[in-house]
Amino acid sequence: MSQTDQNTGLTSKRIESLADGIFAIAMTLLVLDLQLDGPVGNIILSQFLANQWQRFLNYLLSFFLLAIFWILHHQQFHVIKRTDRRHLWINVLMLMFVALIPFSASVVGDFFGQTLAHWVFDLNLFVVGLLFYFNWAYATNQYRLVEKDLSIDLIARGKKRALVLPIVTCLAFVLSFYIPPWSGLAYLLIPVIFAKLKA
Amino acid sequence: MSQTDQNTGLTSKRIESLADGIFAIAMTLLVLDLQLDGPVGNIILSQFLANQWQRFLNYLLSFFLLAIFWILHHQQFHVIKRTDRRHLWINVLMLMFVALIPFSASVVGDFFGQTLAHWVFDLNLFVVGLLFYFNWAYATNQYRLVEKDLSIDLIARGKKRALVLPIVTCLAFVLSFYIPPWSGLAYLLIPVIFAKLKA
Amino acid sequence: MSQTDQNTGLTSKRIESLADGIFAIAMTLLVLDLQLDGPVGNIILSQFLANQWQRFLNYLLSFFLLAIFWILHHQQFHVIKRTDRRHLWINVLMLMFVALIPFSASVVGDFFGQTLAHWVFDLNLFVVGLLFYFNWAYATNQYRLVEKDLSIDLIARGKKRALVLPIVTCLAFVLSFYIPPWSGLAYLLIPVIFAKLKA
Amino acid sequence: MSQTDQNTGLTSKRIESLADGIFAIAMTLLVLDLQLDGPVGNIILSQFLANQWQRFLNYLLSFFLLAIFWILHHQQFHVIKRTDRRHLWINVLMLMFVALIPFSASVVGDFFGQTLAHWVFDLNLFVVGLLFYFNWAYATNQYRLVEKDLSIDLIARGKKRALVLPIVTCLAFVLSFYIPPWSGLAYLLIPVIFAKLKA
Numbered sequence: 023m024s025q026t027d028q029n030t031g032l033t034s035k036r037i038e039s040l041a042d043g044i045f046a047i048a049m050t051l052l053v054l055d056l057q058l059d060g061p062v063g064n065i066i067l068s069q070f071l072a073n074q075w076q077r078f079l080n081y082l083l084s085f086f087l088l089a090i091f092w093i094l095h096h097q098q099f100h101v102i103k104r105t106d107r108r109h110l111w112i113n114v115l116m117l118m119f120v121a122l123i124p125f126s127a128s129v130v131g132d133f134f135g136q137t138l139a140h141w142v143f144d145l146n147l148f149v150v151g152l153l154f155y156f157n158w159a160y161a162t163n164q165y166r167l168v169e170k171d172l173s174i175d176l177i178a179r180g181k182k183r184a185l186v187l188p189i190v191t192c193l194a195f196v197l198s199f200y201i202p203p204w205s206g207l208a209y210l211l212i213p214v215i216f217a218k219l220k221a
Numbered sequence: 222m223s224q225t226d227q228n229t230g231l232t233s234k235r236i237e238s239l240a241d242g243i244f245a246i247a248m249t250l251l252v253l254d255l256q257l258d259g260p261v262g263n264i265i266l267s268q269f270l271a272n273q274w275q276r277f278l279n280y281l282l283s284f285f286l287l288a289i290f291w292i293l294h295h296q297q298f299h300v301i302k303r304t305d306r307r308h309l310w311i312n313v314l315m316l317m318f319v320a321l322i323p324f325s326a327s328v329v330g331d332f333f334g335q336t337l338a339h340w341v342f343d344l345n346l347f348v349v350g351l352l353f354y355f356n357w358a359y360a361t362n363q364y365r366l367v368e369k370d371l372s373i374d375l376i377a378r379g380k381k382r383a384l385v386l387p388i389v390t391c392l393a394f395v396l397s398f399y400i401p402p403w404s405g406l407a408y409l410l411i412p413v414i415f416a417k418l419k420a
Numbered sequence: 421m422s423q424t425d426q427n428t429g430l431t432s433k434r435i436e437s438l439a440d441g442i443f444a445i446a447m448t449l450l451v452l453d454l455q456l457d458g459p460v461g462n463i464i465l466s467q468f469l470a471n472q473w474q475r476f477l478n479y480l481l482s483f484f485l486l487a488i489f490w491i492l493h494h495q496q497f498h499v500i501k502r503t504d505r506r507h508l509w510i511n512v513l514m515l516m517f518v519a520l521i522p523f524s525a526s527v528v529g530d531f532f533g534q535t536l537a538h539w540v541f542d543l544n545l546f547v548v549g550l551l552f553y554f555n556w557a558y559a560t561n562q563y564r565l566v567e568k569d570l571s572i573d574l575i576a577r578g579k580k581r582a583l584v585l586p587i588v589t590c591l592a593f594v595l596s597f598y599i600p601p602w603s604g605l606a607y608l609l610i611p612v613i614f615a616k617l618k619a
Numbered sequence: 620m621s622q623t624d625q626n627t628g629l630t631s632k633r634i635e636s637l638a639d640g641i642f643a644i645a646m647t648l649l650v651l652d653l654q655l656d657g658p659v660g661n662i663i664l665s666q667f668l669a670n671q672w673q674r675f676l677n678y679l680l681s682f683f684l685l686a687i688f689w690i691l692h693h694q695q696f697h698v699i700k701r702t703d704r705r706h707l708w709i710n711v712l713m714l715m716f717v718a719l720i721p722f723s724a725s726v727v728g729d730f731f732g733q734t735l736a737h738w739v740f741d742l743n744l745f746v747v748g749l750l751f752y753f754n755w756a757y758a759t760n761q762y763r764l765v766e767k768d769l770s771i772d773l774i775a776r777g778k779k780r781a782l783v784l785p786i787v788t789c790l791a792f793v794l795s796f797y798i799p800p801w802s803g804l805a806y807l808l809i810p811v812i813f814a815k816l817k818a
Contacts, residue, residue, distance in 0.1 A: 032693050040689065043643030046242030049320055050250065051647060056324045058331055059258060059656060067332045071341065082317060089313040092239065096231050114686040118679060121646055125653045132655055133664045142668065245441030248519055249449060255523045257530055258457060266531045270540065281516060288512040291438065295430050444640030447718055448648060454722045456729055457656060465730045469739065480715060487711040490637065494629050 025104045034105045034167070037113050038096070044117050045092045051124040052084050055131045076203075077131040083206050084127040090187075090212060091120060091150060098158050098180065104167040109160055116153035122146055130206075140198035140205050144191050147209075151187030158184045179219065186215050224303045233304045233366070236312050237295070243316050244291045250323045251283050254330045275402075276330040282405050283326040289386075289411060290319060290349060297357050297379065303366040308359055315352035321345055329405075339397035339404050343390050346408075350386030357383045378418065385414050423502045432503045432565070435511050436494070442515050443490045449522045450482050453529045474601075475529040481604050482525040488585075488610060489518060489548060496556050496578065502565040507558055514551035520544055528604075538596035538603050542589050545607075549585030556582045577617065584613050622701045631702045631764070634710050635693070641714050642689045645721055649681050652725040673800075674728040680803050681724040687784075687809060688717060688747060695755050695777065701764040706757055713750040719743055727803075737795035737802050741788050744806075748784030755781045776816065783812050 026033050056077050058070065105113075126146040133139035161167040162177045190211050198205035225232050255276050257269065304312075325345040332338035360366040361376045389410050397404035424431050454475050456468065503511075524544040531537035559565040560575045588609050596603035623630050653674050655667065702710075723743040730736035758764040759774045787808050795802035 026697070032690065032697075036693055039639060040643055042238060043242060043640060044647055046239055047246055047644055047647040049316070050243055050246040050323075051650070053250070053320055053324045054253075054651075055654075056321075057254075057327050059658075061258075062331050067328070067335055067337050071328075071337070081321070085317045085320065086313070089316075093231065093309065096235055100225070100231075110690065114683070117646070117686075118682045121650055121682070122653075122678070124647075125650045128654050129664070129668075132659050136664055138664050138668070241437060242441060245438055246445055248515070249442055249445040249522075252449070252519055252523045253452075255520075256453075256526050260457075261530045266527070266534055266536050270527075270536070280520070284516045284519070285512070288515075292430065292508065295434055299424070299430075440636060441640060444637055445644055447714070448641055448644040448721075451648070451718055451722045452651075454719075455652075455725050459656075460729045465726070465733055465735050469726075469735070479719070483715045483718065484711070487714075491629065491707065494633055498623070498629075 027105050027107070027110075032105055032110060034099055034102050037105060037110065038099050041095055041113070041117060041120075042092075044121050045088060045095070048121055048124055049085055049088050052081050052088075052127055055124070055128040056081060076134045080127055080131050080134070080206070083209060084123060087147060087209060088120070088123060091154070094154055094184070094187075097183075098154070098161070101169070101172055101176070101180075102157075102161045102167050103169060106167065109157070109167060112153060112157050112160060116150060116157060119146060119150045119153065123150070135203040137198050137202045140202050141195065144195045144198065144205075148188055148191040148195070151184070151191055154187065155181070155184040182219060183216065186212060186219070190215070226304050226306070226309075231304055231309060233298055233301050236304060236309065237298050240291075240294055240312070240316060240319075243320055244287060244294070247320055247323055248284055248287050251280050251287075251326055254323070254327045255280060275333045279326055279330050279333070279405070282408060283322060286346060286408060287319070287322060290353070293353055293383070293386075296382075297353070297360070300368070300371055300375070300379075301356075301360045301366050302368060305366065308356070308366060311352060311356050311359060315349060315356060318345060318349045318352065322349070334402040336397050336401045339401050340394065343394045343397065343404075347387055347390040347394070350383070350390055353386065354380070354383040381418060382415065385411060385418070389414070425503050425505070425508075430503055430508060432497055432500050435503060435508065436497050439490075439493055439511070439515060439518075442519050443486060443493070446519055446522055447483055447486050450479050450486075450525055453522065453526045454479060474532045478525055478529050478532070478604070481607060482521060485545060485607060486518070486521060489552070492552055492582070492585075495581075496552070496559070499567070499570055499574070499578075500555075500559045500565050501567060504565065507555070507565060510551060510555050510558060514548060514555060517544060517548045517551065521548070533601040535596050535600045538600050539593065542593045542596065542603075546586055546589040546593070549582070549589055553579070553582040553586065580617060581614065584610060584617070588613070624702050624704070624707075629702055629707060631696055631699050634702060634707065635696050638689075638692055638710070638714060638717075641718055642685060642692070645718055646682055646685050648721045649678050649685075649724055652721065652728050653678060673731045677724055677728050677731070677803070680806060681720060684744065684806060684809075685717070685720060688751070691751055691781070691784075694780075695751070695758070698766070698769060698773070698777075699754075699758045699764050700766060703764065706754070706764060709750060709754050709757060713747060713754060716743060716747045716750065720747070732800040734795050734799045737799050738792065741792045741795065741802075745785055745788040745792070748781070748788055751784065752778070752781040779816060780813065783809060783816070787812070 056074055058065070102109075123146060126143040129139050129142045158180050162172070162180065165172065168177075190208055193211070194205045194208035197208055255273055257264070301308075322345060325342040328338050328341045357379050361371070361379065364371065367376075389407055392410070393404045393407035396407055454472055456463070500507075521544060524541040527537050527540045556578050560570070560578065563570065566575075588606055591609070592603045592606035595606055653671055655662070699706075720743060723740040726736050726739045755777050759769070759777065762769065765774075787805055790808070791802045791805035794805055
């Protein structure tokens with residue numbers, strides 16, 4: 023089903039497989055941010071756990087967002103059958119910023135509630151979201167990397183879906199001016215909007 | 222064999238593959254908890270190893286439990302042929318708590334013998350176990366994601382098997398009130414009960 | 421080719437795939453031991469690199485040994501077509517100790533030249549080697565998990581090959597009494613012996 | 620398509636799969652170098668981020684180079700259909716140095732602008748590049764591991780392409796004498812040269 027690009031010898035299947043690896047590892051590395059670094063010393067467990075509460079919510083949010091991107095990735099590659107050099111590099115760039123999410127999440131964890139920290143996180147997600155949009159737009163433009171019989175409706179819906187993430191990110195960005203610790207809640211709109219798009 | 226969900230473009234095969242990645246990484250990250258963090262300084266090796274003894278048993282136990290979950294996952298997905306949006310999110314939630322196990326294991330390692338630490342670990346496993354139960358119950362309810370010819374007996378046995386983990390976790394939870402350092406031994410009942418269920 | 425075990429729903433292929441993940445991660449985590457932990461402070465780079473020399477050799481040796489185990493694993497699973505409950509647990513146990521190698525390697529790195537540190541490493545490899553032997557002996561005994569037409573000669577050679585590792589480990593163990601820093605060189609005998617076995 | 624080596628039971632497909640894992644993990648581990656190690660203390664976020672700027676560019680560069688190697692790997696294995704014992708070990712050695720890249724990148728990150736640090740990075744890449752060249756030369760020499768009908772032109776182009784990396788590395792090496800912080804820019808020549816080679 024997946025076709026080999028003559029220049030790079032790469033199939034869209036290969037990109038999916040690299041992406042799967044990077045998503046799985048990024049999701050699992052998130053947990054390192056929760057762990058105690060350095061010796062236990064006089065740390066009291068109940069106090070430590072109380073302090074980890076925000077980091078834990080942050081873990082759940084970041085994992086949830088990575089899962090959304092992972093699903094979106096497979097949704098897009100479900101119809102993208104070929105790849106070419108530019109498409110390959112859009113994807114490499116996208117994975118660069120996907121692999122960066124554990125870092126941005128740790129910045130939020132370390133400096134929770136500071137507007138700047140939430141900006142780093144939002145900016146990271148914004149770039150990922152935008153690259154997902156480009157991935158879809160580039161592949162479907164003039165049926166470049168998809169089958170000719172793909173319905174125009176499906177292409178348009180794919181674009182809308184890919185735009186949800188950058189738009190929600192902008193909302194989170196604005197919220198982090200006023201209520202930084204709660205700005206992450208904006209991301210919970212994503213599944214709501216996705217469900218609306220379906221109807 | 223595995224069928225593609227029209228909404229998400231995801232197959233049960235894809236979920237298995239993400240799960241495989243997360244299980245392998247979580248299993249391997251457990252080892253980081255054993256390692257010396259910070260410079261060697263004046264640490265005497267024999268003393269360091271003596272102190273690691275509990276962490277080592279803890280490593281073996283956590284790896285063993287992750288392996289049981291991994292086996293259970295494949296047992297369930299051996300008959301689950303399709304996926305849908307809700308099923309997908311049950312699995313994402315499940316993987317969230319699977320990826321959390323290295324953290325919970327490190328809490329036990331850092332605060333071994335404190336009831337609260339063992340609770341964190343037990344609670345984590347309880348949530349994973351419960352989600353495995355939901356995964357099975359949701360997929361098999363009215364043959365939603367399985368073949369119509371699946372025997373009722375096999376469905377019932379799958380439910381029983383999925384309930385072993387939450388129940389044993391409750392036992393470990395109770396034990397950690399009285400004998401926190403030994404409460405983990407409760408988990409060794411799992412293979413015994415599994416063998417009984419077979420007979 | 422690979423057949424599904426009725427009890428666990430697992431194929432030998434699945435075990436290979438989990439093993440592939442764990443091997444790749446363990447190989448890559450080895451590098452964390454080289455990295456500077458903690459802030460740079462007044463550390464002088466040339467001095468830091470000079471100190472890392474042993475750790476670097478240690479990295480090469482551990483990676484090389486993991487590669488040998490990875491090759492051996494595929495050699496064994498090339499003919500092992502089925503799995504059963506016991507075989508599954510032999511493999512889980514084996515992977516437990518494979519995933520432990522980055523820890524043992526870090527002990528050698530942190531306490532290089534101390535006999536006890538080299539023992540930890542040797543013991544870890546000894547257990548892995550022994551479990552590889554059991555894996556082969558269990559699978560081939562009375563053609564339990566292999567095809568009936570497998571030549572007796574091939575089975576015997578597989579046993580011999582699997583015994584090389586535990587035996588060389590014993591040699592390294594003895595050497596680490598007298599010349600701990602050089603005891604690791606014993607492992608370089610493995611490819612030599614493997615080449616001999618072939619002839 | 621991929622053929623099994625009789626001695627090792629390994630196919631070129633298996634090597635690709637191990638390589639995929641190691642590339643994905645190495646790419647994702649790069650991010651650990653950005654993260655704050657140790658407690659937050661009095662660190663001011665804006666200052667922390669300002670200091671991370673170089674590390675961030677370094678992350679992008681290292682990820683980009685790993686992506687190039689990953690693409691090259693699949694380009695080579697697109698025509699390499701078999702493997703043998705020597706070819707296997709060329710690849711293990713190659714992966715050893717691929718997995719080392721997160722370390723070399725962290726050396727540059729920790730000691731940015733020091734000639735010696737950039738040498739470590741350049742040397743690592745030089746070795747990887749050279750091994751990629753050997754991989755191709757060994758496999759295509761007298762059609763050892765490729766199909767007989769592979770065009771001589773394609774073999775020659777593959778060699779040229781594999782030589783780009785070691786040569787650019789030498790340029791970066793020379794540059795790091797004079798302008799260490801900017802020597803990494805040399806690597807941006809790679810896509811330019813690749814595009815030229817195509818024309």
